Amino acid sequence: MGSHANLLVGCLWILLSFVSGLFLGLNFHKEDWLGGYGSFRRRLYRLAHISFFGLGTVNCLYYLIAERIPFGVVSAQIASWGFIVGAVTMPICCYAMAHNRKLTGIFAVPVLSLVTAGIVTLVEVSAL
Numbered sequence: 001m002g003s004h005a006n007l008l009v010g011c012l013w014i015l016l017s018f019v020s021g022l023f024l025g026l027n028f029h030k031e032d033w034l035g036g037y038g039s040f041r042r043r044l045y046r047l048a049h050i051s052f053f054g055l056g057t058v059n060c061l062y063y064l065i066a067e068r069i070p071f072g073v074v075s076a077q078i079a080s081w082g083f084i085v086g087a088v089t090m091p092i093c094c095y096a097m098a099h100n101r102k103l104t105g106i107f108a109v110p111v112l113s114l115v116t117a118g119i120v121t122l123v124e125v126s127a128l
């Protein structure tokens, strides 16, 4: 069974991608906003915006996959939580690092949880 939490986070994150896009859209006409289009801070704001959409979609996709494929109980827990933790922490890391360059290490949290969830999902799918 796909976890309802993944579907909920997925749909909410897709909505937040639109809301964060609206926020970008209200400001992007200002030439030097956040230091200009190519600035480190502006790039990370864009990355947060895109990560809401991408990881929201991944969580919805995981829900649909887990609905159709019988995951082991432990695998389902790891994959479900890995995708949720990755989706929640990735935009937080982007916004945090946009304001403090020294925080590079915090990306280990979303990256490791997403890689783990991705591997577990691949193992379950390939065992079909």
Ligand code: HEM
Pocket (backbone or CB within 6 Å): 017, 018, 019, 020, 021, 022, 024, 025, 026, 028, 037, 042, 046, 049, 050, 053
């Ligand atoms: C209501 C919906 C959305 C609005 C209002 C919106 C608005 C924006 C704005 C204003 C920018 C430019 C940011 C800047 O100048 O720094 C941007 C960039 C971007 N958005 Fe959205 N967006 C929306 C939805 C989406 C969705 C659904 C996706 C993913 C499929 C997406 C992907 C991107 C990408 C990849 C960029 C970077 C483009 C680049 O740097 O060339 N956006 N968005």
